[in-house]
Amino acid sequence: MTGSSPSFRPMETVTLPRNMLTDALGRRISYLRISVTDRCDLRCRYCMAERMTFLPKDRVLTLEEIALLADLFIARGIRKIRLTGGEPLVRRDITDLARRIGRHLGDGLEELTLTTNGTRLAQHADDLYDAGIRRINVSLDSLDPDRFAHVTRNGDIRQVFEGLRAARSAGLAVKINMVALKGINEDEILPMIRWCDSQGFDLTLIETMPLGDTGEDRTDHYLPLTQVADMIRQHHPLTPVGHRTGGPARYHSVAGMNARLGLITPLTQNFCSDCNRMRITCEGKIFMCLGHDDHVDLKTAFRTGGLGAVEPLIDRALRLKPAKHDFQIGKGLQPAVRRHMSSTGG
Numbered sequence: 001m002t003g004s005s006p007s008f009r010p011m012e013t014v015t016l017p018r019n020m021l022t023d024a025l026g027r028r029i030s031y032l033r034i035s036v037t038d039r040c041d042l043r044c045r046y047c048m049a050e051r052m053t054f055l056p057k058d059r060v061l062t063l064e065e066i067a068l069l070a071d072l073f074i075a076r077g078i079r080k081i082r083l084t085g086g087e088p089l090v091r092r093d094i095t096d097l098a099r100r101i102g103r104h105l106g107d108g109l110e111e112l113t114l115t116t117n118g119t120r121l122a123q124h125a126d127d128l129y130d131a132g133i134r135r136i137n138v139s140l141d142s143l144d145p146d147r148f149a150h151v152t153r154n155g156d157i158r159q160v161f162e163g164l165r166a167a168r169s170a171g172l173a174v175k176i177n178m179v180a181l182k183g184i185n186e187d188e189i190l191p192m193i194r195w196c197d198s199q200g201f202d203l204t205l206i207e208t209m210p211l212g213d214t215g216e217d218r219t220d221h222y223l224p225l226t227q228v229a230d231m232i233r234q235h236h237p238l239t240p241v242g243h244r245t246g247g248p249a250r251y252h253s254v255a256g257m258n259a260r261l262g263l264i265t266p267l268t269q270n271f272c273s274d275c276n277r278m279r280i281t282c283e284g285k286i287f288m289c290l291g292h293d294d295h296v297d298l299k300t301a302f303r304t305g306g307l308g309a310v311e312p313l314i315d316r317a318l319r320l321k322p323a324k325h326d327f328q329i330g331k332g333l334q335p336a337v338r339r340h341m342s343s344t345g346g
């Protein structure tokens with residue numbers, strides 16, 4: 001099942017300023033997600049297989065290469081950057097990278113942010129704040145230690161709680177990301193909203209996307225958020241609000257709570273018509289859509305011809321951006337793409 005077809009504005013025949021990235025369908029691309037590593041200390045069941053083969057170090061961009069590419073993308077019109085992975089905080093030089101990119105804040109770059117599983121947040125929260133990061137997303141699919149260990153294949157929830165405490169005392173605003181999983185955490189969705197509200201966090205629920213082989217059938221645990229929203233409404237009326245954070249989540253206020261509820265619905269409600277995102281992998285490939293294999297490899301051009309050789313490739317990538325993803329989930333259907341979310345960057 002896929003969502004309803006989005007409608008698109010035709011490309012206007014006007015000359016756009018050079019520092020504006022616009023795709024062939026007229027969508028303004030202002031948000032770059034950088035996957036700084038494909039590695040992770042957890043193995044979430046919906047994301048990775050238990051045994052993963054990661055890239056050798058020499059195929060991964062160096063800190064300096066990522067920082068120079070970020071400089072170029074900001075000069076070309078990117079206004080928001082999210083550092084992600086894999087788990088960005090397993091990369092040793094992550095806070096140096098954040099600091100390097102953070103220099104652009106207020107001078108081209110409007111926001112630098114990060115998505116993390118939280119296990120190493122306690123060690124990094126202050127440095128991330130010093131680098132200019134003010135909001136982070138922390139993934140947490142269960143509040144129950146055993147269930148958390150099950151979903152992450154052996155994660156220790158105490159590290160995440162410690163990380164969340166450190167984030168709060170560093171001054172970072174937190175949004176929790178929870179992938180809604182039938183038969184695994186569906187009974188925890190209401191408790192999670194209430195807990196987030198008590199902690200001063202927002203919550204975003206995400207539909208599981210068919211990306212890469214995990215060794216398990218995602219169909220068994222796919223939970224449409226249309227169904228979840230109906231269930232929540234029986235307890236707390238939801239009101240759509242205009243709040244946007246630049247990503248795909250559609251936000252709702254929750255009656256009786258301060259916490260906002262975001263819904264990311266790639267399967268039940270397609271959001272591609274106003275997609276503003278592009279992604280770079282830690283290997284230096286630009287992907288214009290999570291759900292397609294088309295990409296442009298920047299690394300070879302960069303290592304042989306420098307940033308000048310990269311610039312035309314950005315324009316080529318823009319032309320590759322598809323109208324929409326082709327995610328489908330159902331018994332016997334293969335994942336839309338073989339890459340895991342962790343390699344493209346969530």
Ligand code: SAM
Pocket residue numbers: 040046047084085086087088115116117137138139177178179206207208209210211341342345346
């Ligand atoms: N390791 C970090 C984390 O877990 O937050 C950052 C990378 S992770 C790939 C980014 C987000 O993608 C997380 O919120 C995770 O739950 C989500 N995610 C991973 N695989 C997914 C999938 N197949 N479908 C939906 N969300 C997924």
Ligand code: SF4
Pocket residue numbers: 040041042043044047048085086087117139342
């Ligand atoms: Fe690691 Fe994040 Fe994927 Fe979980 S969702 S396995 S924490 S990259």
